[in-house]
Amino acid sequence: MRKLTRTEIEACGAAMPETMRFHDQLVGSKLIRATGRRGRTQPPPVLYFDDGGCLRTQFDDECNPGETEWMICDAQGHTMNVVKLTDLIGLPVTGIGYLLDPDNDLRPVIPYVEIAESFHVCAICREGGAVICHHRAQDDSWDLLCELKPKTQTKGKS
Secondary structure: OEEOOHHHHHOOOOOHHHHHHHHHHHOOOEEEEEOOOOOOOOOOOOEEEOOOEEEEEEOOOOOOOOOEEEEEEOOOOOEOOOOOHHHHOOOEEEEEEEEEOOOOOOEOEEEEEEEOOOEEEEEEEOOEEOEEEEEEHHHOEEEEEOOOOOOOOOOOOO
16 A cells, blocks of 8 residues: 555545645644443444544545444555554644555555654445535534545556
8 A cells, every 4th residue: 555645645636635635724633532332233433633624534525324333554555454443642743645546546545643753543344435514613514535436546556
């Protein structure tokens, strides 16, 4: 896996530059709380930040039902099973973006929130990348780190 560049992300649609600027508001904020899932039928955990933003996973851009989870990985997409969301409380958001899994034909693009330049909190589902819904309660606004179809994708390279 590899990180998509900002140029690659913004090339995925005319709205993407503005969408990414919305998500950039999280950069510098700190994770203050992560709610837990109490079972498979419960919604995934919600991440709350000190600037009033919160993040939830969802299956697709239309909020269709489907199991989604948060996964913590490094910049190359390797899962960090020993790190829990609660371990990241108090740490700052240092970036927003997408990982590309060139070996996944169904949902190869995985949105992430980078925390402390080391931890990539990703939205995933069984098929691959899910969607992150970013809500800002203070101004009642929201946007999605949505499903992307990258313009250039080279199969088998990471």
